[in-house]
Amino acid sequence: MASYLVVGLGVSGQGVVSALTERGDSVQTVDDKKPADYTLADINAESFDFTRFDAVITSPGFKPSTPFVTHAREAGVDVISDVELAWRWHHADVQSWIGITGTNGKTTTTEMTTAIMQHAGSKAAAVGNIGHAITTASVDPQLDTLVAELSSFQLHYTSSLALTCAAITNLADDHLDWHGGFENYAADKAKIYRGVQRAVVYNADDARVVERALAARDAGQAASSAIFVGFTLGAPEEGQVGVEDGWIVDRSALSLGQQDAEGEDVPAVQQRIAPISRFTHLTEPDGTVYPHLLADALCAYCLSRGAGVSAEDAIEALAQFAPSGHRIQTVAETKSAIRFVDDSKATNAHAAAASLSSYPAGRVIWISGGLAKGAEFGDLIAEQKNRMKAAVIIGVDQRPMLEALDAHAPELPRTVIQPADSETTDSAAEPIMRQAVEAAAAYAQPGDVILMAPACASMDQFVSYADRGDQFATYAQEWVAAHGE
Numbered sequence: 001m002a003s004y005l006v007v008g009l010g011v012s013g014q015g016v017v018s019a020l021t022e023r024g025d026s027v028q029t030v031d032d033k034k035p036a037d038y039t040l041a042d043i044n045a046e047s048f049d050f051t052r053f054d055a056v057i058t059s060p061g062f063k064p065s066t067p068f069v070t071h072a073r074e075a076g077v078d079v080i081s082d083v084e085l086a087w088r089w090h091h092a093d094v095q096s097w098i099g100i101t102g103t104n105g106k107t108t109t110t111e112m113t114t115a116i117m118q119h120a121g122s123k124a125a126a127v128g129n130i131g132h133a134i135t136t137a138s139v140d141p142q143l144d145t146l147v148a149e150l151s152s153f154q155l156h157y158t159s160s161l162a163l164t165c166a167a168i169t170n171l172a173d174d175h176l177d178w179h180g181g182f183e184n185y186a187a188d189k190a191k192i193y194r195g196v197q198r199a200v201v202y203n204a205d206d207a208r209v210v211e212r213a214l215a216a217r218d219a220g221q222a223a224s225s226a227i228f229v230g231f232t233l234g235a236p237e238e239g240q241v242g243v244e245d246g247w248i249v250d251r252s253a254l255s256l257g258q259q260d261a262e263g264e265d266v267p268a269v270q271q272r273i274a275p276i277s278r279f280t281h282l283t284e285p286d287g288t289v290y291p292h293l294l295a296d297a298l299c300a301y302c303l304s305r306g307a308g309v310s311a312e313d314a315i316e317a318l319a320q321f322a323p324s325g326h327r328i329q330t331v332a333e334t335k336s337a338i339r340f341v342d343d344s345k346a347t348n349a350h351a352a353a354a355s356l357s358s359y360p361a362g363r364v365i366w367i368s369g370g371l372a373k374g375a376e377f378g379d380l381i382a383e384q385k386n387r388m389k390a391a392v393i394i395g396v397d398q399r400p401m402l403e404a405l406d407a408h409a410p411e412l413p414r415t416v417i418q419p420a421d422s423e424t425t426d427s428a429a430e431p432i433m434r435q436a437v438e439a440a441a442a443y444a445q446p447g448d449v450i451l452m453a454p455a456c457a458s459m460d461q462f463v464s465y466a467d468r469g470d471q472f473a474t475y476a477q478e479w480v481a482a483h484g485e
Helices: 010-023 040-044 066-072 080-088 106-119 152-156 182-193 207-218 291-306 311-320 349-354 376-385 399-408 432-443 467-483
Strands: 003-005 026-030 057-058 078-079 095-101 124-128 144-147 165-169 198-205 228-230 242-245 247-250 271-275 330-335 339-344 364-368 388-393 414-416 449-450
Touching: 003 010, 003 467, 010 026, 010 449, 026 080, 026 364, 040 066, 040 247, 057 066, 057 080, 066 078, 066 339, 080 152, 095 106, 095 291, 095 432, 106 124, 106 144, 106 311, 124 152, 144 349, 144 432, 152 182, 165 182, 182 207, 182 414, 198 291, 207 228, 228 247, 271 311, 271 339, 271 399, 291 311, 311 330, 349 364, 349 376, 364 432, 376 399, 388 399, 388 432, 432 449, 432 467, 449 467
Parallel strands: 003 026, 003 057, 057 078, 095 144, 095 165, 124 144, 165 198, 198 228, 228 242, 339 449, 364 388, 364 449, 388 414
Antiparallel strands: 242 247, 247 271, 330 339
């Protein structure tokens, strides 16, 4: 019987406790908001004895500099994630793992890949940050494939993964305070490539991702049997899957397998796989492609093909796939074609830029702002201001967004929704999102898009990004009902 200390009793922590208890292991818990054996103050004390435990399983929210992490490691005790624990339990001969990480697009790519695997007949489940608890799924005899969305936090506390296929969707500045800088953040993301057995998938349009993929290849970090496959929104080079003349084109070894009968590398071939027009859920009503969703689809295609799925099954599943809520979702529309689009999942500048780039110049009324997390928005606004007709700023952390607008788009019309002040604001004041919707609609003309892609986290004024998106949809539909004629 092993002994574990589980720190943090959120969804993943509770799943770990349940799984360990079911196995008959000894479990003690730590949490400040829920009943637990210890508080954080208890385990952060230098006197706390970590040697009683075989491992500490931590919520990914705790930074590496947190005292208990340092003290446990000094005592020679592993500090691991639920992902690492699940990996140690799984049976590689009966269950394959596909891993996905990146700054943006992880969830959509995970959902797409899971849908492809299921369509092809695999008993697959999405796990990690979405779907099933990974510790439970790793020992579920009903599942033969886990598609894991993996955060940089989880990967930091993970050391022994050797995935079947793995991908990094993109890399941009995010969570730098947690990791202590971009290089540490990127290094944790790149751990996903270590030990990969079949396909290392990388975004060939992202120089930072390419650098990490090439480093993994040159260092021999993946298995010798693994192939490296890049995906691109442009015409693919040898070893890549991309887009040419309106078609997905495969110039990688995915179509033929990695080696021939003599063990020699298979030369790249070029195959036209499917027309982009087939993927109606990844485009605007006029057929304009959402670039970031297409990139996610290409990534999912490469991962599933690396895992053994046929091109036909992959394409058929992608043609049927529709993104989940709060990702480029039209939630209301007037008869005069003013559309309200919810992209509440765009919680950083990189994601918001991808969202804005999907629309014609001068047609977007942009609702943005929230909890900035120390981010800067100058590059975002400088590059995307031509798409914008006006901006509506929400959130309690408005200064960095307003400074970026002043510096890079001073002429852009804007409305600032002042955050409620409990000491001075009437409790009957209109909800923040209703104010934002009404302000945005005041700028709109037929054919315009009111896009809520905030580039910020939501927890300052909303329960979650989902709550923020739900409120946007509610008030957008309310406005259309009143003014939509």
